Amino acid sequence: MSYLSELRSVWGSSPLISVGVSVLIQDEAGRILLQRRGDDGLWGVVGGGLEPGESFVDAAHRELREETGLTCPDLAPLPLEEALVSGPEFYHRYPNGHEIYLVGMRTHGTLPAAALAHAAPDDSGETLELRWFALDDLPPLSSNINRANMNVLRLRAGLPALPLFHFPEAPPHDDHLARLRAAVGPRPLFAPGASVLVEDGRGRLLLLRHARTGQWVLPGGKLHPGESFEACARRELAEETGGHAGQLTPVQLLQGPEFRYKDTSGPWDSVGVLYRAEGVTGEITLPEGEITGARWWAADEVAGADLLGLYTRRAVEAWREGQTTPASHASLRP
Structure with a gap:
């Protein structure tokens, strides 16, 4: 089956x-x-x-x-x-x-x-x-x-696009994956989502301290039904940092058997799209109970950070390898 x-x-x-x-x-x-x-x-x-x-x-x-x-x-x-x-x-x-x-x-x-x-x-x-x-x-x-x-x-091929069939509006956001987990129990489930690379004016990367583990993560989270990867990235950036991106560019898809992780509810197979943010504005505002701190990390010091899971480590590696890629920096205010 x-x-x-x-x-x-x-x-x-x-x-x-x-x-x-x-x-x-x-x-x-x-x-x-x-x-x-x-x-x-x-x-x-x-x-x-x-x-x-x-x-x-x-x-x-x-x-x-x-x-x-x-x-x-x-x-x-x-x-x-x-x-x-x-x-x-x-x-x-x-x-x-x-x-x-x-x-x-x-x-x-x-x-x-x-x-x-x-x-x-x-x-x-x-x-x-x-x-x-x-x-x-x-x-x-x-x-x-x-x-x-x-x-x-x-x-x-230089041909015009075909029109799409009518489709319904996406349903209101809810705890879809949590409800699915409760229904099916502790079997592997897919967890599609997105995360965001945000740099400041000195080329440092923004990481957030996860409340449950105390480890460092990128802004990001799981998709809701009908939500696009980019919309998820924008929503999570706003919810977890208060920032708003002018542009988001996908730079890597992190998926495969090595990205399975477990939490208290069971195993999840991560399907994550990593975005590079440009033109981020706003004032850093952390969600109470979920994120306990925020810090800008230079490329030569982030290797010493206690990063949460293989997904975060691979994403940060991708950022370090792309240091020469021009990007407009964030003006997020602390």
Whole structure:
């Protein structure tokens, strides 16, 4: 039974955050490989949900094998700004009534057109047909995720973007992941979220002291259903520091089996997007009970900081490696 199926057995059809991967395969003529889906009879790219402990790239290779029987040696993530999937437009209601908000990433690879002659989808019924399509001659597509996937490639090819289907407003923010944890118990769950790199005028990094552990973390937190990674980063920056970013640029996706962590409720598989903030303004205001301190750290001293978990350590390493990257500094006032 898949991860989502296990959750559905407890959660029912109500909205869930579904962490998944899209597999965009093109042939030598630039045509895209699409599958006619077994659930609605419409067309879409290969892809599906991650299993706990699985990386996006591993999931992409698995989904490609299951849904086509093919392998793609050069399958890799798209550049980050094209790869990320999140936001209210990625709401989907399946024919069986199950509702999801998709978050995740896009991968891309190439295969010769002749490879399709060797396709052998598994017997799950998920793939009814496979075919190559020109980007300017697409069949009826299933859901906004597939229209958005095509738009990434169409814009690259100089073609206009396809309009998205109507989607509902994101639901009000609530304790979705806490409610899900209470319902399913101490099994691994995905924890999508975002964190923010903020520098001051001297090029120092802002870290916050976590109230529960006393260790240092970046501003950041978990997504709400229907929230984009960037919206999450902006919200968490404001809630935890009082700062407001003029611009946020994604610089790294931190995800994979090594980023599993545990708290008192159970294990979580982190799916975190790291953003670099520019033009941050405001007055540092810390949320009572969650953050007990804030400090600016220079690159040569942050190695001695007691950082919370592998995620924070990798994020700070990414910041140190990017010290030569120009950025407008924060004017956050203490």
